[in-house]
Amino acid sequence: MAGLTTHILDTHGGVPAAGVAITLRRVTDGARETLVETVTNADGRTQAPLLTPEATKPGVYEIDFAIGPYFRNRGVDLPEPAFLDVVTVRFGIADTTRHYHVPLNCSPYGYTTYRGS
Template sequence: MGKLTTHVLDTMNGCPAAGMAVALWRVAPDGSARCLQSLVLDSDGRASGPLLEGEGLQPGRYRLSFEVGAYFRARGVTLPEPPFLDTVPLDFGLADPGAHYHVPLLVSPWSYSTYRGS
């Protein structure tokens, strides 16, 4: 059964990004996007369950929006205005509804990276 999961690691502090706000969007062919859900990451920097699974996981374009600036401000990090990174959008495609897609984010106030995890 296919599913979509995510987690975030705070590379500035060397810990999971507990409390970071995240939104999942479905992106239409014309570029418009519809929010499917908003959530806050748990103490392990993960969504409490799959973002999509089973019949809810449909092939197409999606976006995860991570509220990086708000997260680091809440941790007491002094950021410039505007911050170098504020909302980090990750656009990706899901082709196989039977596969597990894991989208991790490694982030600091000045950089991020992602990959397709397992």
């Protein structure tokens, strides 16, 4: 199935990251167009794909993951400003017939991402 999905794992707490605000933007000639604003569910995933197969176009995209507010809401004592507040992952979609999955493993002080399946 084509399209774009994501999920977030809280490696600090060892749980899916529920309640994280996510913004998806398409980047064209330096301009950013907001496509989706959503929040993760109890499984750390969005209720619907960020992009359906029909809405997926080749190009450069960014996902903003608001992990600073998430960790504060979980009671994690963060400095002000937090070391990581919003994690932005910029990536390209070249083949719109393939599925793109951009997961985020995060803690208050680090993150990893990759092209998942």
